[in-house]
Amino acid sequence: MKPLKLLFLLAGLCILSTEARAQFSISKVTPKEADVKNKKDTVKEISAVTKNPFFSESRYRAERRKLRKERNTISCTVGLSLNQTGFDNWVGGGNNTFDAMASLLYVHTYARNKFNLTYSLDSKYGMNVISGKTFKNIDYFIINVNSGWAISKNWSYSASANLRSQWTKGFRSADDKTMISNFMSPGTLTLGVGLTYKVFNKAQNRTPFVMTINPISGSMLFVLSDTLSKQGMHGIPVGRHQKSSLGSNMRIDTNIPIAKGKLNYINYFYISTNYHDNTYVEMQNTLQVRATKIFSVDLFCRTVYNELQVTPRNKALQWNYKFGLGLSYVFKNK
Template identity: 25%
Template sequence: MKRFFILLIFLPLVGFSQSNNDTIKVWKFGGDASINFSQVSLSNWSAGGKSSASGTFLFNAFANYEKDKVSWENSLNLGYGLMKEEGDQTVKTDDKIDFSSKYGLKGKSKIYYTLLFNFRTQMTNGYKYPDRDNAISTFMAPGYLTLALGADYKPNDKFSLFVSPLTGKMTVVSDDDLSDQGAFGVDPGKKSRTELGAFLKTQFKTTVVENVSLETKLDLFSNYLDKPENIDIHWDVLINMKINDYLSANLITNLIYDDDVDIAVDSNNNGVIDDADDRSPRVQFKELFGVGLSFKF
């Protein structure tokens, strides 16, 4: 199953790589990859502390087609990070697979009638450290698939606003243990949960100052059939600061709120839940900052 989804992600990006001159004119390919790292080494350090090393790999690619009234945009975003502190085992700090595809037919003005597909999951097991025996997430647990039909407003290359009154969202939990627990909003013992609702996706990218770019994506989803007032949120922000052709600094933030995902509290960060019964939807936030090698293609 994993190989099938990997093929699904990469197919639009490579399917037209060998084509005639006409195809080259209407297709645009590109992207960037970077490896960010940090390291601290301490020896007889009187102030205390721990030696540590961490690294994050980021990969972003796009394949966009535009001819006559047809627009087809495909993007793939991958991220993976690890951290090792002295005396401790390696822990995961980032893990993301995010693929989007939008196929649109141009209508009046800057509006395209569009079909959107989005797929999100992760690569490897996730744990509530220091517990390494019980995975709390893994590949396709969860996996999110969204299929939406609507209108996409694209006044320029920097901004787009997609609105869909007809959207299907599926949450997949393929792991048996997590499925039995009813993780990520599925009924206990079930492998998936399907929702029907409205979806909004907006994207904006710009150059803030020379060598500093900003890109942000915001997804909002409301389930018609269950608490439509409780809106699921997925908001990504990327600030890229280019130092030279091969060095860059990145600031990345991710904010998630999913009304179907109950999260317990571990206030001491020791792997022990404060109150096992005190589980509720909560705002999830992650921030990454790194300096490292970068490459554009």
Template identity: 30%
Template sequence: MMKKILLATFAFFAVGASAQEKPVDSTKHWSVIGQNTLMLNQAAFSNWVGGGANSFGWLAGVNYNLVYKKDKNLLENTIILGYGQNNTQGLGTRKSQDIINLASNYGYEIGKNWYASAGVGFISQFTNGYEDGNNPAAKKISNFMAPGYLSLGAGFTYRPSENFTLTLRPANARWTFVLDKELQKAGNYGLKNDGDSSLFQLGFFAGSTYKLKLMENITLLNNASVFSNYLDHPERLVLSYGGVLNMKINKFISTNVTLDLLYDHNQIMKTQLKQTLGVGFAYNIDNGVKFKEDKRNKDWK
């Protein structure tokens, strides 16, 4: 009898100690959605009467959305990196994609789906850009941190679901950097004088992200923003839109179509457009199930 009591007591304390030592799963507050892509395209011709030039191209990129939510705290991080080249016989190698886009936004809940927030963003590119289709023999018009854009602001964020976010910042500072001395000319990217390396702006910023599932394995990610400079010509809005249509064939193969529109008076007084289409390897990450048990808004992958 005594042995049974001692054995039961030992088992009780062993279970209790095990429960106390069980680590807390801190990852349950994180939602990580991302895609790693490598797109390839190729064309070859030999004695082809219709004509054509041999070509080979590639495009690699990552697109991640990392969200931390606990109690009234909300932290959203976006990482978009992409670079690609295309080599065509007779023309040589040309850049087909070049983007660095990093953003982070922290919010503290003040009402249903509303957060007082502050955030920072950075946009630039990896390598030189040239006139005449990025021909290295042509005039250089851009480079890493030429321009580079750093934004810092405070305001409010509305997030009714994990598929839609709207951020409004009545106070948003925006620095334009031109660190390539060859491009530090008055008028370039809004620079006031030759030799200037930066331009400061203070204004209003609004940005939104909308994730839409069109049908099974077909999704559309939309990003749009607008900025107005209080200090100089507030009517000259900086407008941007980026759309990524992803058509997943299986876990590792997908087709991506991207569309980017930009109007920035300080860059060029015309609407800029960039479109890409690629088929290749794409590895998707979606551990959003850990974010919260309610799966009603978990329809985007």
């Protein structure tokens, strides 16, 4: 009887061990081809901004516009003055004259934290007509770019570029059609590094005084006209179109309103020293009396000292002044 009980006990243990092995065994399954095909991800990325239930797109755009306006300051002044004098059977005699001058002054300043960037375009162009003879009496443009990194309230490290030239051909006089200048003939490009001192008036939201000093600068003088180059004009050797030199320069810009903006004084002073053979000095003074928002009376004086430029009396100092009534309008973003 005991052997029979032992046999049944062994048979039960074998059955239990077989069922346990079946519970933990993993069968090999071969997937079908349809189950392993690549499928595109249909889940789209959702911006973190749109997840915010308090986000307003219109408010976001308004804040961006406000931020751009705070960082960018733009001012543009355009002007046009006309003068005419006529005589008919006038006992004192005289010549019929017509004079016109257009002006443009554009200044854009970008400021963010300690970095600032200012670029400007200053240009005037005037024509005279005397007894039917036409010739220009003023023609110039000045492009200035200045980038700075503030080191104090008023001072900053700076790097600047200055380009000066004229737009069209210039002749000796209305009777003598000998060409003496043309576009970029002469033209001067000056690059320099140094310091900039700037004063900002919060009450008037303007910068009345800016001074840039570049103790190290490189100057390139151009005469792109073949006619003038062959003559060796403006201090460049015969047959050459460009001449480079090292030196230093300083620029001062002043824009001061007087009598609550009814008068405006604008001054531009620039001096460039050449370590070789030339010193260039230019100063412009403009006094503007504003009668209305559109009409104004302007007194303009420009002085240039250039040792290399040929003048009618062979003197380095040149003067140009003008008094006129015309149209003037200022565009500002602030």
